[in-house]
Amino acid sequence: MSPIAMGGPALFLGGETYVALVRPELDPADPGVRRAAEEAGVSPEEFAGPGDVWALMLDWADDEQGEGGGFELPGLRDIEAEDFAERLRAALTAGGRFTVEAGAVLRLDARPVGEDYAFTARITPPDGDAEAFLILETDPVPLATLLADLEEFRGSLA
Numbered sequence: 001m002s003p004i005a006m007g008g009p010a011l012f013l014g015g016e017t018y019v020a021l022v023r024p025e026l027d028p029a030d031p032g033v034r035r036a037a038e039e040a041g042v043s044p045e046e047f048a049g050p051g052d053v054w055a056l057m058l059d060w061a062d063d064e065q066g067e068g069g070g071f072e073l074p075g076l077r078d079i080e081a082e083d084f085a086e087r088l089r090a091a092l093t094a095g096g097r098f099t100v101e102a103g104a105v106l107r108l109d110a111r112p113v114g115e116d117y118a119f120t121a122r123i124t125p126p127d128g129d130a131e132a133f134l135i136l137e138t139d140p141v142p143l144a145t146l147l148a149d150l151e152e153f154r155g156s157l158a
Helices: 031-040 044-048 078-094 143-157
Strands: 010-014 018-022 055-061 066-072 098-102 106-113 116-123 134-137
Touching (some): 018 116, 055 134, 078 106
Antiparallel strands (some): 010 018
16 A cells, blocks of 8 residues: 555654654545545545544664554644643753653653754653553754744644
């Protein structure tokens, strides 16, 4: 099957190892979506969904195999995603070490690495199990890239 093109706002923090806040929007007219819907036995519109559900995605690689995952963030609204991005931008602009949280599911501890920033992400699935969490160290990203990505993300929410 060919890749499915996804649109919608997305904020990736890290490099090959990352955490991302995304709101996928699938186009029912996309040939990949149409094929996937046919294979799933549903209409392309049903397969694409409403495009208003936020998700937290993460990806990391270890020496043996690539790993990753994610989960939906029910009830997250665009205004909350924008608030998180603004608080992250303000902290990056201020410099130094800092912590920014996105509700109970994501806590980012940021630290400068030369001209770059790296994050330690504490991820807790929204199912209420505070014991089931993952700690992920992202790859460092240049500060200028982070700030540009944050502005693009915030602009995509407008």
